Amino acid sequence: MIRVSLESGVCPDFLGFYSGMLRNDVVPSKTSFSLILRSCTISGEAQLGEAFHCQIMKMGFEYDMILQTGLLDFYAKVGDLKCAKRVFMGMPRRDVVANNAMISALSKHGNVEEARNLFDNMTERNSCSWNSMITCYCKLGDINSARLMFDCNPVKDVVSWNAIIDGYCKSKQLVAAQELFLLMGSARNSVTWNTIISAYVQYGEFGTAISMFQQMQSENVKPTEVTMVSLLSACAHLGALDMGEWIHGYIRTKRLKIDVVLGNALIDMYCKCGALEASLDVFHGLSRKNIFCWNSIIVGLGMNGRGEEAIAAFIAMEKEGIKPDGVTFVGILSGCSHSGLLSAGQRYFSEMLGVYGLEPGVEHYGCIVDLLGRAGYLKEALELIRTMPMKPNSMVLGSLLRACQIHKDTKLGEQVTQQLLELDPCDGGNYVFLSNLYASLNRWDDVTTCRKLMIKRGVHKTPGCSSIEVNNIVHEFVAGDTSHPQFTQINAFLDEIAKELKGQGHVPNTANVLHDIEEEEKEGAIRYHSERIAVAFGLMSTPPGKTIRVVKNLRTCSDCHSAMKLISNAFKREIIVRDRKRFHHFRNGSCSCNDYW
DNA sequence: ATACGAAGTG
Incomplete structure (x- = not known):
């Protein structure tokens, strides 16, 4: 039964079967423990697996190849390098599988030298060995060594290709990734497509990401949950609600599994498309919610001007026993700012360290500067910037500048803009702002100086750009x-x-x-x-x-x-x-x- | 052995 539970893919009930064995006075065999260990490995149950390891030692089983490999694999997966090494060293004979597991454990800890050493000394290597080394180099950002591994790999399979393509995407070499992607032709599987789609989303090419999805379908490669997550993220950025709703429908008809990651992607998409009720529906419908889901809904409520509800969500989150993190507070504080909830915002800011033990970062100070500034407390905002433990960044100063603009404090506004200009001389927005400020004061000479400076430094203003979706087409x-x-x-x-x-x-x-x-x-x-x-x-x-x-x-x-x-x-x-x-x-x-x- | 999610500014 434990084996059945394991082979069902999710091993939901291996513990139940184990305790069932004990209840019926059946002594678990070595095989039982091997299966249980494997279940722990798959479901990432680190503590449980360790407990079973102790149990195995107590039972006095002789360690054979299967048991040792199982243990090694377990420690490799949960990232316990020390224990993995200990098991590995204790093995009288190490086959490819054992060596591969060790390489993967080392790779997780960034020990590329040791991994390479082991790899070089292996008498027998399979595709997993090569692929582990490819990803190991990719993770370290050493794309050239990864490529060398890829090129030398005599047993290249689809995983090797996917790994190196992802490596190029992550090291900002989209062109190289595209080349390999094209070379693959019909050998591409859904992971290949997911890799390239997510890359386009990461590069901000949302439209391309969506058209790649259409191409994926026309080539009859099955889209997965991961595909949907990337597409929803693209919709969130574009504000493309129709497309987002279509994807939600697609998820339902294809009966894709809405787990925390996909659920979060849906919540975020609906929030960023201004469809809060739909977002809340998804949120409440999730059987399990993690910090990402809570943060998304808190940020979303705040962004849509529903600060009180954001606070209510925060309180509900605590009740569920989820500890807030820095992102949660960015959401709460910015939510208070958008809704003008000055005292609530200040209270949460002070509770960050006092109650939750979270050290406020520059981003949190930025929120409070924003909060104070919008409400007209320019002096207080300025004082906070002076006394905060870190240097203000462009976002903090930007908040203050915005406050100066709203409350028409041109003198402070000029000072802040000058400071911003020094901090970010390549940012066109700063010049535009300063120029506007001078123009409003009829200081035309200063306007000209500012403009010349901009031309001299080769800085350009970001052009205003709006998009609207009509009949599933995004018009820009x-x-x-x-x-x-x-x-x-x-x-x-x-x-x-x-x-x-x-x-x-x-x-x-x-x-x-x-x-x-x-x-x-x-x-x-x-x-x-x-x-x-x-x-x-x-x-x-x-x-x-x-x-x-x-x-x-x-x-x-x-x-x-x-x-x-x-x-x-x-x-x-x-x-x-x-x-x-x-x-x-x-x-x-x-x-x-x-x-x- | 490969792919996916949340963040303050002008």
Whole structure:
């Protein structure tokens, strides 16, 4: 029965069968223990396995090859190098399997020298031996040695190819990975596809990741849970809700197993697409939740302006006995900041160390600077930066700068921007900000100086870019971009919107024209910000009443923010804009952020 | 022996 339980793949009940044996006065044999050990290895039960090892010693069994290999494999998998070595040294004879297990244990600890030594001294090697060495070098970032191993491997199989492709992906050599991927042709299995899809997601090429999935299907390779996790992550980044929902449907129809990782990917996708209720449904439906799931939902609630609920989730998490970590507090503190919960945020910040024993990092100080600054406590924020135990990074200063902008403290704003410029001279945003600041003060000479400095240093501003998904296709609009095939219609529609807004008394905030150095250079070629083009496109190409969802790479400007409110009212549409850091749910002329952002 | 998840800023 223990063997059956083991071979069923998940070995859920080997302990039950073991205690059953004892209850029925059946003395477990050496084979029983070998099987149990194997079960512990597969399910990663480190402590349980050790306990059984003690039991085996007590029983006084003679150690044979099978038992020793089992023990070695167990210690190798759970990462106990010392014990693995001890078992290994005690073996009178070491076959390929034993040697491979030892190599893998050494590789886990980064002992590449020792692993290589063992590998070189082996009289017999199989594909596992070679593949272990390939991954060992890959993990260490020594891709050239890994490639050498790959090239010398006389018994290359699909695992060797997958391992080296992943190695290239992880060492930022996508081109080399693509070359090998193409060379594989029909030898590619689902791991190969998962590797390349996840690489595209990691490189930020979300659209390519999705089209690779389509190609995977057309080549009849079965997508797995891992494929879905990568695709959902792509959807989360793109804010592509339709695609995300389609994937969720696919998971259900194919009966893929929603474990903590896939569950978390779904939660995160729905949150980042602004579909909180769907996210909560998945969250509550999970039978097991780990810290990733809790953190995702806490961050998601905060990001969508539901700070109180984020706090409630935090309390629920504690009740379940899950200990919060640094990420949890980033979520809670930023959630408090977005909802203006000043005192709650301060309380959690002090409890971090006091109650939870977590040392606040620079990211947590950043949250509190943000919290204080937004609420108008500029002096306090500045004082915190002065007294905090580490140097402020660009994010901390960025938060302060934002506060200066909201509360119109131009003097402090200039100081902070100068500091930011020194910290990050390659970041175009800093120059734009400083330039805007000078422009608003009519200091045109300073504007020119700033602009020249930018050109001299070869720095470029990130262009504003918004995307919207219509009929499963993600359309991207860069500010001033006229390349969309339907641009003429879009432009006409933008005029219509402008008229409608004028009728509602909207006065365009001309200060925003100065907000963008490149816009000035293009001399009025850009009439509108990217999110407006995207919303216009959405309004004209979707049926009345359908929610419009737009994702923007930068933060929305205040003019667009007020325009969106009016558009939502004039066209009777719910508009959800995800900007760089949070969501705005526009409905009936107002926004979920209550203009606090 | 290979593939997957959460984070503050302008």
